[in-house]
Amino acid sequence: MTVTVHFSAPPADWPEYGPHLRAALREAGIDAVLSSGPADPSLVDYIVYAPNDALTDFTPFTRCKAVLSLWAGVERIAPNRTLTQPLCRMVDPGMTESMVEYVVGHVLRHHLGMDEHILHQDGVWRHEVKPPLARERPVAMLGLGELGRACADALRSLRFPVMGWSRSQKRIEGIDCHSGAAGLETVLKQARIAVLLMPLTDETRGLLNAERLALMPEGAVIVNPGRGPLIDDDALLAALDAGRIGHATLDVFKIEPLPPDHPFWAHPRVTVTPHIAADTKAVTATRVIAENIRRGEAGELFLHLVDRARGY
Numbered sequence: 001m002t003v004t005v006h007f008s009a010p011p012a013d014w015p016e017y018g019p020h021l022r023a024a025l026r027e028a029g030i031d032a033v034l035s036s037g038p039a040d041p042s043l044v045d046y047i048v049y050a051p052n053d054a055l056t057d058f059t060p061f062t063r064c065k066a067v068l069s070l071w072a073g074v075e076r077i078a079p080n081r082t083l084t085q086p087l088c089r090m091v092d093p094g095m096t097e098s099m100v101e102y103v104v105g106h107v108l109r110h111h112l113g114m115d116e117h118i119l120h121q122d123g124v125w126r127h128e129v130k131p132p133l134a135r136e137r138p139v140a141m142l143g144l145g146e147l148g149r150a151c152a153d154a155l156r157s158l159r160f161p162v163m164g165w166s167r168s169q170k171r172i173e174g175i176d177c178h179s180g181a182a183g184l185e186t187v188l189k190q191a192r193i194a195v196l197l198m199p200l201t202d203e204t205r206g207l208l209n210a211e212r213l214a215l216m217p218e219g220a221v222i223v224n225p226g227r228g229p230l231i232d233d234d235a236l237l238a239a240l241d242a243g244r245i246g247h248a249t250l251d252v253f254k255i256e257p258l259p260p261d262h263p264f265w266a267h268p269r270v271t272v273t274p275h276i277a278a279d280t281k282a283v284t285a286t287r288v289i290a291e292n293i294r295r296g297e298a299g300e301l302f303l304h305l306v307d308r309a310r311g312y
């Protein structure tokens with residue numbers, strides 16, 4: 001049987017994704033008609049969807065069996081009431097690898113105090129400033145899902161003491177796992193570096209507020225490749241100005257692109273990266289999409305289903 005797969009993402013993405021999607025569907029043994037651009041919604045079986053696409057009304061897609069997101073974060077689409085079909089988010093091995101590299105890179109930068117030497121090649125022999133060993137610098141991973149878990153494992157393999165925090169209590173070898181409000185307090189009080197890898201939901205919005213930032217050790221560092229609104233920007237700026245928080249490396253923001261006049265750009269204790277921590281990789285992601293379409297056609301459970309009530 002032939003299925004119709006509609007690629008609903010900004011047109012500029014199609015030349016990259018089209019050939020990979022075609023190949024992945026073929027590999028999965030799926031006979032598919034692919035469309036991008038205008039399509040007859042009543043003929044579409046699966047929508048491959050990027051949440052920055054113009055499509056927001058799913059009502060006309062009466063035959064659609066699932067919407068397969070190209071993004072890991074689904075906060076823009078999960079609340080959409082016109083979407084009544086199953087929604088799957090992206091869990092892409094290529095994206096995970098990329099996030100591990102970003103997080104390990106930025107954690108090591110701060111741990112080793114690299115800026116001190118990279119930015120000050122001025123003839124001064126700064127021999128007195130030496131980093132401790134990784135084993136002496138506790139790192140908090142807020143979010144222990146697909147990405148947080150992989151980053152926690154990588155940091156642990158470098159011997160950082162890693163504490164994790166998640167909604168449900170986890171047991172992970174080598175990671176000191178916590179949950180709940182008291183667990184967050186315990187983790188933040190010890191974290192010299194905190195990495196945020198949580199989804200944006202009603203519960204996580206504004207999670208790192210003034211009160212919680214004040215729990216962190218003096219000079220602690222924040223790395224946020226999760227979502228901008230997880231942090232209260234004003235509270236963060238105040239903590240950075242006061243030197244309570246030593247540095248923030250931020251990849252995600254309330255408004256993206258971050259406006260040129262936003263105080264983060266000029267702040268000496270902030271590093272802005274332009275939402276580049278972990279892009280979806282077409283070659284690996286399209287295999288995940290194809291596997292989900294295979295499952296849909298075989299009557300099997302979809303992978304990476306979003307719990308719409310929970311928001312992720």
Ligand SMILES: NC(=O)c1ccc[n+]([C@@H]2O[C@H](COP(=O)([O-])OP(=O)(O)OC[C@H]3O[C@@H](n4cnc5c(N)ncnc54)[C@H](OP(=O)(O)O)[C@@H]3O)[C@@H](O)[C@H]2O)c1
Nearest residue numbers: 072073143144145146147166167168198199203225277278
């Ligand atoms: N910057 C980038 O390039 C980029 C790329 C990809 C993704 N992201 C962001 O990274 C986020 C995480 O992705 P993922 O694939 O790791 O997601 P995931 O597998 O769904 O994991 C989310 C983690 O957050 C925890 N969590 C959710 N709500 C919570 C709450 N209220 N309190 C405590 N913990 C909570 C979950 O707890 P449970 O385990 O108990 O469910 C889980 O451990 C995405 O949602 C997206 O926003 C950014």
